[in-house]
Structure formats: structure tokens, C-alpha cells
Amino acid sequence: MKSHTANKIFTSKRLKTSLISLVLLVITGCSTNVENVKAVSEKSSAKLIINENNSSDIESYEFRPIRPPDYSSCGTSDSEMQLAKLIALDREQQRVEINCNEHLSKLATQQAYSLSKAKKVSHYIGGSPNKRLELAGFPLTDLDKTQDNTVEAIIGGEKDPEEVWFLLKASFGHKRHLLGEHKYYLRQTELGVGYARNWESPHVDYWVIFFAEQNNKKSEKYLNEEIPIKNVTN
Numbered sequence: 688m689k690s691h692t693a694n695k696i697f698t699s700k701r702l703k704t705s706l707i708s709l710v711l712l713v714i715t716g717c718s719t720n721v722e723n724v725k726a727v728s729e730k731s732s733a734k735l736i737i738n739e740n741n742s743s744d745i746e747s748y749e750f751r752p753i754r755p756p757d758y759s760s761c762g763t764s765d766s767e768m769q770l771a772k773l774i775a776l777d778r779e780q781q782r783v784e785i786n787c788n789e790h791l792s793k794l795a796t797q798q799a800y801s802l803s804k805a806k807k808v809s810h811y812i813g814g815s816p817n818k819r820l821e822l823a824g825f826p827l828t829d830l831d832k833t834q835d836n837t838v839e840a841i842i843g844g845e846k847d848p849e850e851v852w853f854l855l856k857a858s859f860g861h862k863r864h865l866l867g868e869h870k871y872y873l874r875q876t877e878l879g880v881g882y883a884r885n886w887e888s889p890h891v892d893y894w895v896i897f898f899a900e901q902n903n904k905k906s907e908k909y910l911n912e913e914i915p916i917k918n919v920t921n
Contacts (some may be wrong), residue, residue, distance in 0.1 A: 753784040760787035763796050767880040770848040770894070774865055775878065777852075781867035784876045788901075791879025794823050795895040798839075802893040803885035808843035810836050816897075826902040828874075838875070838899040840865055843890030851894055865898060874900040 754775050755761065761771035771792075775785045798812070798819070805812045813819055816839035821827050831837055840861045845851045855861040867873045881895040 752780070752782070755785065755787045758787055760789040760792060761878055762792050762880040762882070764882060766846075766848055767792065767796070767882050770851055770882075770896070771878055771880045773848060773852045774880075774896070777856075777866060779866050782873055782876060785878055786876050788877035788879050788897075788899075790823075790825055791820075791877055791897040791899060792881065793879070794820065794825065795879045795881025795897050796883070797881065798841075798895045799881035799883035799893045802841065802843065802895065803883040803888055806885070806888040806890075808841055808890060808893065810839060810841060820897070820899060825899065828900055828902045831900065837864075837871070838897055840896040840898075841894065843893045845894075846884070846892045855896075865896065867898075872898065877901050 758768040758771045758775075761775075762768040771787065774780070801812050802808060810816050814822070815835040817827060817831055817834050817836060820838060821832055827838075840855060842851055842855060842861075845854060855865060863869050864872055867875070875898040877897075877899050879897045881897075883893045884891060885893070
């Protein structure tokens with residue numbers, strides 16, 4: 688059933704993209720092939736790279752999202768790195784840039800162990816997520832410091848990273864946060880994933896994912912619009 692649903696989404700997207708490409712070709716009368724037009728129309732949230740030798744040719748324009756060359760700093764284990772990769776490379780990911788943050792990955796792993804020890808799936812083991820990051824030395828923006836949770840997603844009860852990602856995407860709040868489907872979250876380019884297991888706990892497996900913005904002293908005036916509610920990932 689899960690595979691069928693995924694294929695259905697993929698097929699409908701391909702059909703929509705093909706129709707857009709056909710219309711573009713008819714309107715512009717351009718000789719560019721369908722694949723190149725599809726790349727331009729499909730990946731709007733990506734870095735624009737221009738071939739300086741022939742900048743007037745549409746075929747010389749390429750849209751590429753910025754992703755980590757490897758995921759070794761996104762987690763401290765293979766499972767954590769695999770989940771980070773699934774999140775970053777998902778075809779619905781809206782973020783232009785994603786970076787593995789070693790500081791966040793260590794904090795995520797520590798928090799996952801805290802959840803397993805407490806035998807709970809809760810954002811408030813050890814304090815609110817944003818406050819925990821601030822106290823641990825992660826440079827949150829001034830706006831994020833005023834929120835309880837705009838950075839953390841958690842889940843318990845599943846071991847396989849692919850199953851974990853499937854369940855997170857099925858949750859509206861988690862999906863919106865982890866795929867950057869709200870403009871507030873598009874700023875969050877730093878990613879860290881943590882995992883812990885405790886056979887004596889109700890859920891056994893515990894996952895913590897941090898997506899956060901690193902404060903670089905930029906103006907935050909534009910963030911006054913649509914500030915998310917507290918605990919957006921619950």
C-alpha cells in the first residue's frame with residue numbers, strides 16, 4: 688500500500704510537469720528539449736548556475752539544490768545519516784540549501800538517549816527544544832529564542848529510517864517543518880539527526896531531528912509575518 692501511494696504521487700507529478708513543459712515549448716517556440724524545460728520548471732527552489740560561455744542559451748541554465756557532499760556530520764551512526772539523507776534528498780524538499788551540522792547531530796543524539804532513558808516521546812525532556820539548543824551553545828536567532836519549539840521533530844517506535852521518514856511525512860506538522868513547506872522553515876538550513884534504543888522502554892527506538900537556523904546577525908524584520916505557533920512539530 689505504501690509503495691502504491693508513492694508511485695501515485697510520482698506519476699501525477701510527472702504528468703503535471705510534462706504538461707507545463709509542453710505549454711512552455713509551444714509559447715516560446717524554443718528548441719530546447721523537454722528535459723531541460725522540466726528542470727527549469729520543476730526545481731524552482733534551487734541554486735541557479737549560469738554557463739558564462741553561453742549565458743543566452745536556456746540549455747546553459749541549471750538549477751541545483753545545495754546538498755551535503757556526504758552525511759557524516761548529520762549523524763553519529765549509519766542509521767542517523769541515512770535518515771538525514773532521506774530528508775535532504777526527498778523530491779518534495781523545499782529548502783534551497785541544507786548543511787549537516789555536527790553540533791546539532793550530537794545534541795540530537797544526546798536528546799534521543801534522554802528520551803529513551805525517560806521512556807517517553809516528548810519535546811519537554813530537559814526543557815523546551817529551542818531553549819535546550821540555546822543553552823547548549825547553538826546560535827539561535829533572536830526570534831527563535833522566543834519560541835518553545837520551531838526546531839525539533841521526534842518519533843518513537845520504529846527502527847528503520849525509511850519507515851521513520853514515511854511516518855513523519857504522514858504527519859502534517861512534521862512534514863511542514865522537515866520539508867520546509869512554510870516560509871519560516873525555509874531559513875532553517877542546519878540539519879542534525881539522533882537515534883537511541885532502549886529495550887526496556889515502551890517505544891524501544893527513539894529519533895530526534897533538528898532543523899535550525901544559525902544566527903548570522905542578519906536583519907530579522909521580514910520574519911514578523913506569520914510567526915508559527917508554539918510546538919509546531921507536535
